[in-house]
Amino acid sequence: MKPLKEFTIPFIGLKLDKHHFDYQIDKTFFEHFEYDDFNDVSVKTELVFEKKTTLLELHFKISGSVNVNCDISNEPYNQNVIGTFDLVVKFGDSYNDEHDDILIVPHGEYEINIAQYIYELIILSVPAKRIHPGVENGTLKSEILQKLEELSPKDLEEKEKSSEDIDPRWNTLKKLLTDK
Template sequence: MRFRLSMDKFKAYNVQFSGLNEGEHDFKFQIDQSFFDLFEFNQDFNQPSIQVKLTLVKKSTFMELHFWHQGTVLLECDVTNDEYTEDVEGGMDVIVKFGNEFDDSDDEVMILPYGEHSINIAQLIYESILLSIPNKRVKPNLSEEELDLLDQFSPFDKEENSDNDDSDPRWDELKKILNKN
């Protein structure tokens, strides 16, 4: 569940929708480290440079928010511990309806209280970007030396398993039990 952002430090991410005509409206945001510093969370990436585009589609009784972001972050390689630049991109769609009280417990539908004139999208941008950062972080183009080290310390012995790639003593015992029936 998201938390409602109402602090002044997030006011740059308030999108005013009252007064807008029905239809599509585009907004752009440049996201860098200062954006992530607003959140009290230890991030495991550096130097974000991300362009966010929001298309707000205003309808008579609800709104559609279509987010798209693209940019780069600096990550640490899981294999070599070297820093490298990773391209990130992604999107998120949210329907905004109106009701008696704020509710963001559904990832796809947000309820704003009647009478609201703007929506703060900082948390939505934050979540969308975090979801686009890979869990497995391996820099592209590992050197021959790094690849040799990976092979050397691999838990699988290539020569031992070359005759029977499916062979694993744990599974072999299970197969024996299953074949008895």
């Protein structure tokens, strides 16, 4: 994977202050990561980049939607995504990204690429179970949902009726449990 150049921030020339960066993420961004679970992507990413004397603070905020397929009906729909992430960049002897929210870069570095952090923030903002809103409120009509309804287990009422048709000898045994 080649680093995306527009997501590389050369911080060496920036003043000690807050700097704002805005990015519009689309499907081509995810093609660089060879991720194809999304049908379409429209996510706005805002980055507040705060340069201090000994460290850098990055505050990511995303909002938008991704078009995904429903896990139940396989129908495509737009899933809203919102999320935030804070990253602290410190300077040290060698590169270290073992911690989720702390990145240590060598003292000689002069730029940082944030594409991986935006990618992970969007992926983790999508729910693990993707359910079409029409499935949740019952307005979506599709062949798959009809087949699932047809093959679903019987209602509890039918189970209670079948429990009434139990052999009467068992009912006599149940009386023994209550006659203490």
